[in-house]
Amino acid sequence: MDSKPLLQERPPAYSPAAQGAGYDYGQSNYGAIPAPQPAFQPPPPYHYPGAAAAAGYAVPPPTSQPNYSSTYTIIQQPATTTSVVVVGGCPACRVGVLEDTFTCLGVLCAIVFFPIGILFCLALRQRRCPNCGAAFG
Numbered sequence: 751m752d753s754k755p756l757l758q759e760r761p762p763a764y765s766p767a768a769q770g771a772g773y774d775y776g777q778s779n780y781g782a783i784p785a786p787q788p789a790f791q792p793p794p795p796y797h798y799p800g801a802a803a804a805a806g807y808a809v810p811p812p813t814s815q816p817n818y819s820s821t822y823t824i825i826q827q828p829a830t831t832t833s834v835v836v837v838g839g840c841p842a843c844r845v846g847v848l849e850d851t852f853t854c855l856g857v858l859c860a861i862v863f864f865p866i867g868i869l870f871c872l873a874l875r876q877r878r879c880p881n882c883g884a885a886f887g
Contacts, residue, residue: 846881 856874860867
């Protein structure tokens with residue numbers, strides 16, 4: 751078993767009568783409504799430039815407001831368009847996907863010059879769009 755002593759005392763009560771048992775938490779009127787503050791006093795009135803000139807300050811001459819015309823211009827920004835770039839997509843129609851095809855000359859070189867001809871066949875391939883039929887390179 752533990753060698754800790756058991757709690758023999760009861761915990762302190764939560765009733766207000768148990769206050770004053772050595773605990774001092776400050777004022778006893780916690781939560782009471784405070785006394786009303788004195789009424790709000792507005793600041794003293796603003797002194798006009800005539801009073802500042804009397805105190806020795808130079809007063810700048812009054813300026814008139816600029817005359818703006820009643821017309822205005824609205825500048826409308828063009829709507830931004832998002833474009834999706836498809837890797838291997840057709841640059842002509844932008845719909846089809848390019849497919850690799852071998853040219854007749856490439857296949858002939860692969861057959862006649864067999865080991866080296868395969869490199870010619872790969873170099874002479876052509877990319878074609880199945881949608882618009884455009885051929886590239």
